Amino acid sequence: MFSKILIANRGEIALRILRACRELGIKTVAVHSTADADAMHVRLADEAVCIGPAASRDSYLNVAAILAAATITGAEAIHPGYGFLSENADFAETVEAHGLTFIGPTADHIRMMGDKITAKTTMEALGVPLVPGSDGELKSLEEARAVAEKVGYPVLIKATAGGGGRGMKVAQSASELEEAWSVARTEARTAFGNDAVYLEKYLDKPRHIELQILADNHGNVVHFGERDCSLQRRHQKLLEEAGSPVLSAEQRDAIGRTATDALAKMGYRNAGTLEFLYQDGQFCFIEMNTRLQVEHPVTEMVCDVDLVREQIRIAAGEELGYTQSDISFSGHAIECRINAEDPDTFAPCPGTVAVYHPPGGLGVRVDSALYTGYRVPPYYDSMIAKVIVHAPTRAQAIARMHRALDEFVVEGIKTVIPLHRRILADPEFQKGEYTIHWLEQFTSRPH
Missing domain, CATH: 3.30.1490.20 (ATP-grasp fold, A domain)
Known part of the structure; x- marks a missing residue:
């Protein structure tokens, strides 16, 4: 196992990775831009290195600075999180060339799946259905x-x-x-x-269904079920569920076998997500994300697994230590992405958080790096938190999310919390009757 990991990211995902490292007894190195000097992951990491000015291209995308930070701190591995350099095959290759471990797939697989045509032809050859x-x-x-x-x-x-x-x-x-x-x-x-x-x-009423995969370096591949990510605005996800309201256990098992068989033949390693359009009972592969997903917590909640911990274990050469039959699914989970945006116009709303009070209670999880007095910078993605709930049934999960959002206090900036409340109260959503086009239509309605 590693003794020190550099986290090449920021915000809630950097904090999420830091927590997994702490529980494994691994020291952490935070890298940050000048704009993130007071960020929570910087405060909590064992070491922190400033890698450049606010602009992403000069800091979080600055490969030379990140590698220098790893070298001077003695880090053995780099976890890229999601976004930034997480699906940059050249970065993964360079990390390995410098004698460090990239916590993710091989550069070849990142490159292969990063080109959508290559990804589709590869998956088709491996028996995965296409559009x-x-x-x-x-x-x-x-x-x-x-x-x-x-x-x-x-x-x-x-x-x-x-x-x-x-x-x-x-x-x-x-x-x-x-x-x-x-x-x-x-x-x-x-x-x-x-x-x-x-x-x-072009499918006119599809769901966006994705399947979470883990694969080790010893030929073992398992899936952790599906996530329904159909609630999207301009192809950006806003709310996710595990499992999908429209899939049966039999359908999950069938697509799961197809996906794990394909990745085993590929020799894939670490975490990955296969994304499908699902319509009229048919799955059609669209792309694969060779990284951790923003929405991974809903899978963690229904499967009782720490996916980041598993990523680190796999990168360290450990076997999964379990098979598909050992994975069970319990209850229902929903995630609401909380963005610093106007809930009606979706204009970004950076600024200082005057008051921050996250919700709590049974079955409620908040992944966020916010705190009272934190200044949300204007330079990066607008997502500032994720609220995740878990309950025995979907109806109970919806009720729990309602309650959690009612408790969530973020003052000083606008957020999309009011929009999430409207979505949760909508009868069509409550019945699970939505497609990837539903949210665009919903947000255009007067309210």
Whole structure:
């Protein structure tokens, strides 16, 4: 086991990793920008190193500074968390080249799954079902038209290097295809420096279902069930559940076997999440995230597992020590992402937290690095906390989340807590009758 780990991240995820390290008896090194000098993970870590000014490119994306911090502090491994460098294959490769351990998958697997076309062709070859579409990158508009006619409209043009909803455009008919093709490529070029696109059949009422995987270096692969992440705005998740209101245990087991078999054949290691669109009883693979997910706590709550602890154990060369039959699922969990945003306009609202009082009680967990007097900086993602609840049933989990949000006090800045209250009170949500398009429609309604 490692004696010291550097945490190459900030905010609640840095604190989450720090806590797992503490319970394993591992010393921690926090890196931070000048804007995060007073951050909670910096205060609680055994050592802290400033790696640059506020801008991410000069600090949390500064590979040389991070590696220098690891070297001078004697860290043996680096945990990237999520975001920033977590899915940067070159970073993972460089970490290993410097004699350190990257707590995550191999650089080859990060690279393979980071390109959506390669990811899809790889998974298809391993028996994982896909959304109907092009076999790979589209070379011309004429080729796009031919594929669209074959799979049928509406279709979705997607950037091969895409993420966060950028480089994605829907064409409802042949007359809209040229504009969708042009806009998607322009967005992709601007956002990713790569204008390669491919085409998929556009599903009109899918759920976004993802499967949590862990794999060790000894050929053992298990899954920890599904998360329903269908409540999204502009392809950004806002509320997640484990398990999904629409899946049966039999469906979970079936897709779980397919996914674990595929990753075992790949020789995958560490944590990963396979994401699917689910409609009319069919799963269609869309992408794989080769890292820890923001929404991992709902899985932890229903499976009673510390996923970060498991990541560290795997990276240290330990075996999982359990099989799929040892994993059980208990109750229902819901996570609400609390963003420092206006709940109606979604405009970011950085500033000083005048009062902070998190909720508590049975089955309530809050992952946050906030404290009274903390200044939420304007330079990074607006998520400032996650409220996670667990209860025996979904209805009880909804009631518990209502109660928790009513207790949650964050003054001095605006947050999306009022929006979460509205969602939880909606009859369609309470019945589990929503798709990936539901939240966009919900937020456009007058209230």
